[in-house]
Amino acid sequence: MVGSGIAAPARRQRRDGALRREAVLDAGLEVFSTVGLHGASLDQIAVRAGLSKTNLLYYFRTKEDLYVAVLRRVLDVWLDPLQALDAESEPAEALRRYIRSKITLSRDAPRASRLFCLEIVQGAPLLRAELEGPLRALVEAKAAVLRGWIADGRIAPHDPRHLVFAIWAVTQHYADFAVQVEAITGRDLSDEDFFEQTVESTQRLILASLGLT
Amino acid sequence: MVGSGIAAPARRQRRDGALRREAVLDAGLEVFSTVGLHGASLDQIAVRAGLSKTNLLYYFRTKEDLYVAVLRRVLDVWLDPLQALDAESEPAEALRRYIRSKITLSRDAPRASRLFCLEIVQGAPLLRAELEGPLRALVEAKAAVLRGWIADGRIAPHDPRHLVFAIWAVTQHYADFAVQVEAITGRDLSDEDFFEQTVESTQRLILASLGLT
Amino acid sequence: MVGSGIAAPARRQRRDGALRREAVLDAGLEVFSTVGLHGASLDQIAVRAGLSKTNLLYYFRTKEDLYVAVLRRVLDVWLDPLQALDAESEPAEALRRYIRSKITLSRDAPRASRLFCLEIVQGAPLLRAELEGPLRALVEAKAAVLRGWIADGRIAPHDPRHLVFAIWAVTQHYADFAVQVEAITGRDLSDEDFFEQTVESTQRLILASLGLT
Amino acid sequence: MVGSGIAAPARRQRRDGALRREAVLDAGLEVFSTVGLHGASLDQIAVRAGLSKTNLLYYFRTKEDLYVAVLRRVLDVWLDPLQALDAESEPAEALRRYIRSKITLSRDAPRASRLFCLEIVQGAPLLRAELEGPLRALVEAKAAVLRGWIADGRIAPHDPRHLVFAIWAVTQHYADFAVQVEAITGRDLSDEDFFEQTVESTQRLILASLGLT
DNA sequence: TATGAATGAGCCTTCATTCAT
DNA sequence: AATGAATGAAGGCTCATTCAT
Numbered sequence: 001m002v003g004s005g006i007a008a009p010a011r012r013q014r015r016d017g018a019l020r021r022e023a024v025l026d027a028g029l030e031v032f033s034t035v036g037l038h039g040a041s042l043d044q045i046a047v048r049a050g051l052s053k054t055n056l057l058y059y060f061r062t063k064e065d066l067y068v069a070v071l072r073r074v075l076d077v078w079l080d081p082l083q084a085l086d087a088e089s090e091p092a093e094a095l096r097r098y099i100r101s102k103i104t105l106s107r108d109a110p111r112a113s114r115l116f117c118l119e120i121v122q123g124a125p126l127l128r129a130e131l132e133g134p135l136r137a138l139v140e141a142k143a144a145v146l147r148g149w150i151a152d153g154r155i156a157p158h159d160p161r162h163l164v165f166a167i168w169a170v171t172q173h174y175a176d177f178a179v180q181v182e183a184i185t186g187r188d189l190s191d192e193d194f195f196e197q198t199v200e201s202t203q204r205l206i207l208a209s210l211g212l213t
Numbered sequence: 214m215v216g217s218g219i220a221a222p223a224r225r226q227r228r229d230g231a232l233r234r235e236a237v238l239d240a241g242l243e244v245f246s247t248v249g250l251h252g253a254s255l256d257q258i259a260v261r262a263g264l265s266k267t268n269l270l271y272y273f274r275t276k277e278d279l280y281v282a283v284l285r286r287v288l289d290v291w292l293d294p295l296q297a298l299d300a301e302s303e304p305a306e307a308l309r310r311y312i313r314s315k316i317t318l319s320r321d322a323p324r325a326s327r328l329f330c331l332e333i334v335q336g337a338p339l340l341r342a343e344l345e346g347p348l349r350a351l352v353e354a355k356a357a358v359l360r361g362w363i364a365d366g367r368i369a370p371h372d373p374r375h376l377v378f379a380i381w382a383v384t385q386h387y388a389d390f391a392v393q394v395e396a397i398t399g400r401d402l403s404d405e406d407f408f409e410q411t412v413e414s415t416q417r418l419i420l421a422s423l424g425l426t
Numbered sequence: 427m428v429g430s431g432i433a434a435p436a437r438r439q440r441r442d443g444a445l446r447r448e449a450v451l452d453a454g455l456e457v458f459s460t461v462g463l464h465g466a467s468l469d470q471i472a473v474r475a476g477l478s479k480t481n482l483l484y485y486f487r488t489k490e491d492l493y494v495a496v497l498r499r500v501l502d503v504w505l506d507p508l509q510a511l512d513a514e515s516e517p518a519e520a521l522r523r524y525i526r527s528k529i530t531l532s533r534d535a536p537r538a539s540r541l542f543c544l545e546i547v548q549g550a551p552l553l554r555a556e557l558e559g560p561l562r563a564l565v566e567a568k569a570a571v572l573r574g575w576i577a578d579g580r581i582a583p584h585d586p587r588h589l590v591f592a593i594w595a596v597t598q599h600y601a602d603f604a605v606q607v608e609a610i611t612g613r614d615l616s617d618e619d620f621f622e623q624t625v626e627s628t629q630r631l632i633l634a635s636l637g638l639t
Numbered sequence: 640m641v642g643s644g645i646a647a648p649a650r651r652q653r654r655d656g657a658l659r660r661e662a663v664l665d666a667g668l669e670v671f672s673t674v675g676l677h678g679a680s681l682d683q684i685a686v687r688a689g690l691s692k693t694n695l696l697y698y699f700r701t702k703e704d705l706y707v708a709v710l711r712r713v714l715d716v717w718l719d720p721l722q723a724l725d726a727e728s729e730p731a732e733a734l735r736r737y738i739r740s741k742i743t744l745s746r747d748a749p750r751a752s753r754l755f756c757l758e759i760v761q762g763a764p765l766l767r768a769e770l771e772g773p774l775r776a777l778v779e780a781k782a783a784v785l786r787g788w789i790a791d792g793r794i795a796p797h798d799p800r801h802l803v804f805a806i807w808a809v810t811q812h813y814a815d816f817a818v819q820v821e822a823i824t825g826r827d828l829s830d831e832d833f834f835e836q837t838v839e840s841t842q843r844l845i846l847a848s849l850g851l852t
Numbered sequence: 853t854a855t856g857a858a859t860g861a862g863c864c865t866t867c868a869t870t871c872a873t
Numbered sequence: 874a875a876t877g878a879a880t881g882a883a884g885g886c887t888c889a890t891t892c893a894t
Contacts, residue, residue: 043887121389165383548673634847
């Protein structure tokens with residue numbers, strides 16, 4: 001009983017600690033994706049996360065540490081949908097699903113998309129290793145799938161890597177260039193009709209070039 | 214001849230002034246597109262432009278003034294190719310040309326593309342007006358052209374604005390996400406083969422979805 | 427005892443903090459009263475207060491904040507003696523005491539007097555509110571006292587506000603124009619004889635015009 | 640005729656030059672008296688004087704040079720009325736005239752008064768010599784006059800230097816502390832009634848203490 | 853785990869002044 | 874006599890980081 005009495009707070013604290021870490025990561029994503037690494041101040045992030053700057057530095061020793069942690073969390077989410085693209089499915093169906101999931105991500109996690117975009121555009125000084133390692137491998141694996149489909153005559157021939165780039169470019173565009181899209185169309189992905197329009201338009205674009213449908 | 218001898222220095226100076234301004238704008242583009250507005254220091258830019266920070270501030274009263282000047286110059290270049298897309302050409306030909314010119318721009322002015330991208334991704338606080346005004350109007354005009362072609366049965370029906378977004382997204386991707394493209398393919402647009410591959414891939418993508426070829 | 431042993435450092439620190447704040451205010455008064463708001467540099471003040479410029483800015487977020495804080499502290503001291511002038515005393519005695527206390531202040535707090543003077547002369551951009559509010563009210567209250575004495579025939583009629591101005595002007599002159607006084611007489615209020623001379627001269631001046639003695 | 644044709648512009652120019660110098664001195668007085676030496680910028684003064692900063696520096700090689708020139712011009716005006724106080728007049732009449740002329744100056748040249756005040760309060764680093772030389776001599780001369788009157792039994796005995804200080808203090812107060820006076824009374828010397836009130840009040844104050852009237 | 857205090861580096865900007873014309 | 878260009882010094886302020894508790 002006594003032991004439990006002592007342990008309880010510790011456990012609660014540890015759980016709280018994890019929660020606060022999450023809160024900081026969330027706040028970091030919010031701020032970094034809006035003003036970039038250099039435009040963000042720890043104070044700003046701390047306030048948003050509901051703790052003091054000094055305390056924030058207890059969880060992440062350095063501004064850059066925090067930035068990398070945020071980025072890494074984003075990257076994981078980012079690679080996920082591509083992994084789901086598998087060789088056994090029907091090509092049209094698999095690609096349709098992948099495109100939809102990417103655009104869904106653009107709608108639900110636009111900040112993550114933007115932070116990723118900012119980082120890459122600025123030369124990805126902190127991410128280059130990840131790009132040349134795991135990402136490259138993953139793309140190669142999926143490119144092999146596409147090449148298989150081409151070899152089997154199930155889709156028209158098209159350089160698979162350019163295809164992947166095109167899918168990424170178009171789907172992420174609706175998150176990254178949201179202000180521009182909105183300035184021109186007056187709408188964004190949170191509008192259900194517009195969301196569906198975007199999905200269909202992108203699916204048709206990709207599938208048509210592969211001779212599907 | 215004598216008059217010219219006297220006038221020369223004055224004229225030279227004025228020309229020098231303009232040249233230095235240009236040099237500053239160039240340096241600004243280089244630095245801002247790499248580290249963003251907040252990551253850039255005036256010292257850095259000044260050194261790159263070959264003058265002192267104080268002297269730089271003689272040309273641009275404020276860091277933000279310089280930033281906006283750089284941005285405005287980019288924007289002008291950016292809108293240019295779209296304006297060349299005209300109704301009188303053959304649709305396939307016009308689109309092929311537009312795509313090629315955009316990718317050429319991505320190869321020759323990648324920094325401009327990236328700076329533009331950074332600004333938009335961060336919400337375009339300084340550019341929103343331009344986006345909602347001139348850009349929107351230009352896109353509407355070109356969308357009308359595309360709708361005309363659709364009405365005439367010359368291209369398959371496709372929402373023209375999504376089409377424009379797709380072209381922008383894919384063509385600019387090769388500038389904005391160049392590190393990623395390079396990490397995955399090991400090549401970039403300065404490689405002539407890769408450049409042509411990219412142009413063809415993108416042209417096929419767009420044209421296929423419009424039932425051309 | 428043990429508790430006190432633990433609490434001590436914390437208490438000491440807090441006290442230290444207050445002390446440092448005081449030190450900064452003192453240094454600020456010294457510097458501001460000598461070279462004015464714009465002539466003062468934070469570095470100068472920080473050195474005099476025995477801390478770093480950055481640390482100074484931890485206590486006062488802004489140069490102007492510090493200036494206002496210094497000024498407000500001066501103002502409080504400044505209004506004090508007038509409040510002591512009360513209706514129940516003998517007029518001659520009350521006025522004599524007031525004049526002496528003002529000149530004493532000029533001797534003991536000449537910097538405060540000078541800072542106040544500088545601020546007013548420059549149009550009191552930061553103090554106007556205080557002047558039109560509390561100060562005006564206080565003067566009106568005391569003017570009423572003087573008018574009462576006049577109505578009772580205890581002092582000769584004289585516009586009470588001009589009388590107050592005259593007292594202020596003359597008594598503060600020995601602090602504000604001390605260099606001039608010294609250049610002409612070779613003496614200042616720290617000289618006890620000169621101090622008494624000044625007090626008597628001023629008392630006679632004011633009292634004579636009210637028909638007292 | 641030809642010679643005159645050439646000389647004319649030169650003469651005009653020289654006259655213009657003197658005028659511009661005056662304009663700069665005026666502008667300098669205006670600005671310095673409002674924000675002090677350190678608060679003033681040459682640009683500000685140049686704009687007010689209607690020329691460029693660089694051109695201003697042609698007339699006054701240095702900011703401090705300009706400041707001293709402004710100050711010196713003020714000082715001349717400042718000493719003038721005291722010189723007019725002569726032994727041959729009736730004491731009461733002479734003092735009345737002197738007080739009136741000082742208050743008139745406070746009304747018509749308040750900026751000069753304030754600049755002089757600012758300088759003295761800050762320790763007169765640039766004026767000390769003038770104070771200890773000419774000013775001291777002048778005051779001594781006039782003190783001798785007053786001592787003569789005292790010796791002749793024409794005025795009651797009173798330390799003449801304190802008397803002079805009192806006159807200066809009170810009369811200049813209405814220029815230097817004008818904001819305070821206005822905050823409390825709602826009026827200033829440009830109001831004719833208030834002006835006369837002030838003159839009379841001050842005259843009575845001084846004369847009463849000398850047993851006159 | 854949490855925080856108040858303290859610090860040093862760096863940055864944008866202002867400004868008096870100089871140079872060249 | 875006048876001016877545009879250029880510069881160096883200094884200043885206020887922000888910020889990530891460290892210290893001590």
